[in-house]
Amino acid sequence: MSTTEHHTPNETPQEVAELRQQLNQAQTQLAAYEKRIRQLEGELAEKQTQTDAVNSQQQLIIETAQSLLDIQSVEELWPVLSTAVCQVTNSDRVAAYLMAAAVPNLQIPYSSGISEPYLEFIREHYQEAPAYEARFLESVIINNIMTDPRTESLKTMMQQEGIQAYAALPLVTPDNSVIGIIITYRDEARPFTPEEITAGETLCHIGAFALRNIKLLQETKENLRRERRLSEITLTLSSVLNLPTILSSVVRMATRLIGADAGLLGLVVDEQFITYYPYNIPSHVNLRPSKNKDNIAWQIVEKRESLVLADYADYKLAKEKWVRIGIAALAGAPIIAGDKCLGALILFNFHENHRQFSDRDVALLESVGRQAGIAIQNAHLYTEVQQRANALAQMLNRQAELDELKNKFIHNVSHELRAPLGIIFGHVELLNQSLADDLQPEQRQSMEIILRRTRMLANLVEDLTALLAAQTQEFRRENILAADLIYSMLADYQIQAAEANITLQADIAPQLPLIQGDITHLRRVFDNLLSNAFKFTPAGGSVTIRMWTEGDDVIIEVTDTGSGIPADKLKYIFERFYQVEEKGQRRPGTGLGLALVKEIVEAHRGHVSVSSKVGQGTTFEIILPSVPPDESDA
Numbered sequence: 001m002s003t004t005e006h007h008t009p010n011e012t013p014q015e016v017a018e019l020r021q022q023l024n025q026a027q028t029q030l031a032a033y034e035k036r037i038r039q040l041e042g043e044l045a046e047k048q049t050q051t052d053a054v055n056s057q058q059q060l061i062i063e064t065a066q067s068l069l070d071i072q073s074v075e076e077l078w079p080v081l082s083t084a085v086c087q088v089t090n091s092d093r094v095a096a097y098l099m100a101a102a103v104p105n106l107q108i109p110y111s112s113g114i115s116e117p118y119l120e121f122i123r124e125h126y127q128e129a130p131a132y133e134a135r136f137l138e139s140v141i142i143n144n145i146m147t148d149p150r151t152e153s154l155k156t157m158m159q160q161e162g163i164q165a166y167a168a169l170p171l172v173t174p175d176n177s178v179i180g181i182i183i184t185y186r187d188e189a190r191p192f193t194p195e196e197i198t199a200g201e202t203l204c205h206i207g208a209f210a211l212r213n214i215k216l217l218q219e220t221k222e223n224l225r226r227e228r229r230l231s232e233i234t235l236t237l238s239s240v241l242n243l244p245t246i247l248s249s250v251v252r253m254a255t256r257l258i259g260a261d262a263g264l265l266g267l268v269v270d271e272q273f274i275t276y277y278p279y280n281i282p283s284h285v286n287l288r289p290s291k292n293k294d295n296i297a298w299q300i301v302e303k304r305e306s307l308v309l310a311d312y313a314d315y316k317l318a319k320e321k322w323v324r325i326g327i328a329a330l331a332g333a334p335i336i337a338g339d340k341c342l343g344a345l346i347l348f349n350f351h352e353n354h355r356q357f358s359d360r361d362v363a364l365l366e367s368v369g370r371q372a373g374i375a376i377q378n379a380h381l382y383t384e385v386q387q388r389a390n391a392l393a394q395m396l397n398r399q400a401e402l403d404e405l406k407n408k409f410i411h412n413v414s415h416e417l418r419a420p421l422g423i424i425f426g427h428v429e430l431l432n433q434s435l436a437d438d439l440q441p442e443q444r445q446s447m448e449i450i451l452r453r454t455r456m457l458a459n460l461v462e463d464l465t466a467l468l469a470a471q472t473q474e475f476r477r478e479n480i481l482a483a484d485l486i487y488s489m490l491a492d493y494q495i496q497a498a499e500a501n502i503t504l505q506a507d508i509a510p511q512l513p514l515i516q517g518d519i520t521h522l523r524r525v526f527d528n529l530l531s532n533a534f535k536f537t538p539a540g541g542s543v544t545i546r547m548w549t550e551g552d553d554v555i556i557e558v559t560d561t562g563s564g565i566p567a568d569k570l571k572y573i574f575e576r577f578y579q580v581e582e583k584g585q586r587r588p589g590t591g592l593g594l595a596l597v598k599e600i601v602e603a604h605r606g607h608v609s610v611s612s613k614v615g616q617g618t619t620f621e622i623i624l625p626s627v628p629p630d631e632s633d634a
């Protein structure tokens with residue numbers, strides 16, 4: 001039983017059919033709406049996925065950027081950057097290519113999923129690749145290698161590698177230069193969306209920025225390190241003055257400073273040898289000093305030029321022994337001091353480390369060479385000065401020893417001679433007096449000679465004793481009227497003057513003050529001056545004594561018109577035993593007189609000086625302090 005039949009008693013069958021149709025229509029409509037809703041729901045979900053993708057891509061970019069900026073070494077940067085670029089561009093493989101201006105070859109610091117033969121092929125043909133165009137700042141997008149005419153020449157190779165599409169994104173630095181290219185590859189020919197490319201480019205920009213920062217940082221660090229080492233070198237070199245230590249430090253520090261594997265310093269000795277100071281060179285390598293000039297050290301010394309060898313074994317002067325220890329690269333600089341080249345400083349890199357020397361390394365090595373030159377020169381100078389100072393000190397010591405010895409000798413001799421001489425003298429005088437009348441003329445002459453000579457000897461001993469006394473200050477201090485002293489001396493010499501036909505004069509100022517001292521010693525002073533004056537003045541000449549006061553001083557002058565003393569000898573005449581020799585002949589006397597004069601005068605706090613002209617005469621001037629008036633009465 002149908003419900004419609006029960007519930008529609010008033011409706012006609014036509015109406016029922018209409019209603020049924022309407023119902024059908026509504027049902028169809030509903031289905032259509034439902035379908036649309038489901039469709040919209042689907043679209044919405046898809047949009048959501050896309051938004052999620054974009055969001056996660058942005059998230060990835062932000063995270064990668066952060067980690068890129070935290071990275072401290074270039075080696076670490078490449079994998080992080082390349083992987084992230086590969087990811088945001090939804091690619092399958094990636095490689096980073098570097099085209100440094102200084103390096104002719106293409107460098108590939110990182111690759112993932114690319115075969116070695118393919119990389120090798122790119123290394124050789126990169127300049128023909130369309131990706132190479134990315135060096136002009138624009139990304140190069142190849143969505144299908146089969147249809148894109150640009151890839152024609154590389155198509156076969158790429159097909160073999162299984163690459164279908166790729167995007168080459170330049171690494172652009174903030175100053176708009178391209179330092180490299182990152183290429184992401186797809187295994188299917190699916191086109192890159194603009195979003196993917198933008199994301200990839202963004203990461204490449206950040207990467208280039210991070211790269212430059214790392215390099216700057218490393219450079220700064222390296223500069224700082226080098227600067228520190230260089231100033232260490234300067235400091236060490238200026239503080240050490242011993243040559244072998246300097247040379248060993250120079251080679252060690254230079255090697256470390258430049259980061260080389262080993263070093264050698266060659267120092268030129270006597271302009272014909274080179275002696276070597278090695279650092280980190282195997283001990284079995286013979287480094288004896290050599291005269292042989294066909295080696296690198298000599299070449300650097302002779303040319304005074306630096307030398308850099310990228311491949312030592314290839315060089316014309318290469319030595320088998322050095323090749324055998326594994327030397328690959330070499331850098332050498334001259335050691336310069338002023339206009340002299342003192343040697344060569346040479347650094348080595350061994351094969352295992354594969355490192356070349358840069359221009360900066362060589363510049364640095366040259367500056368170490370110059371510093372070493374100065375240090376070596378200073379060390380030489382210092383050694384010389386030290387040797388001279390030592391020699392001088394030794395001489396002075398020896399002089400002091402000799403003086404001491406001489407004094408002892410004089411003391412002993414005079415002491416030993418004095419007593420017997422006194423006895424001889426006494427007895428001779430006695431004999432002379434008692435026998436005088438009985439002697440034959442020849443005997444008398446002999447007697448006189450004995451007397452004279454004995455007196456001379458006694459005088460000599462007296463002089464010596466007095467000299468010692470003057471030195472050891474054994475003096476009496478009494479007030480003396482200097483005028484009286486001089487007058488009495490004039491009287492003593494009057495007869496001698498007459499005999500020698502020499503005029504003896506005096507010019508003595510009145511009322512002279514007292515002087516203080518030992519009259520015996522002072523008498524000896526004028527005795528010596530007068531006896532010299534007579535000895536060196538020929539007949540017909542004159543000897544004059546003058547005396548006056550000047551301020552608190554009493555001045556006494558003894559002038560003669562004798563032979564005079566050559567100017568260049570004047571400074572010696574007060575030395576003990578010195579005599580001006582004439583044609584190699586010593587004169588009578590011992591040369592002690594003036595030494596004694598000087599000692600005695602100075603012991604009296606006075607001063608003696610001389611002026612002379614050869615052939616005209618000599619003047620000795622003595623200055624003695626006078627006794628102050630209030631002490632004069634004492």
Ligand code: ATP
Nearest residue numbers: 532533536564573579580589590591592593594618
């Ligand atoms: P000594 O005095 O011991 O007997 P000496 O007279 O030779 O010996 P000094 O009195 O010390 O020794 O004099 C040193 C030298 O100085 C003399 O030998 C002489 O050459 C020179 N000399 C000194 N006085 C005069 C003088 N008045 N005129 C020229 N030469 C002089």
Ligand code: MG
Nearest residue numbers: 532589593594
């Ligand atoms: Mg004399």
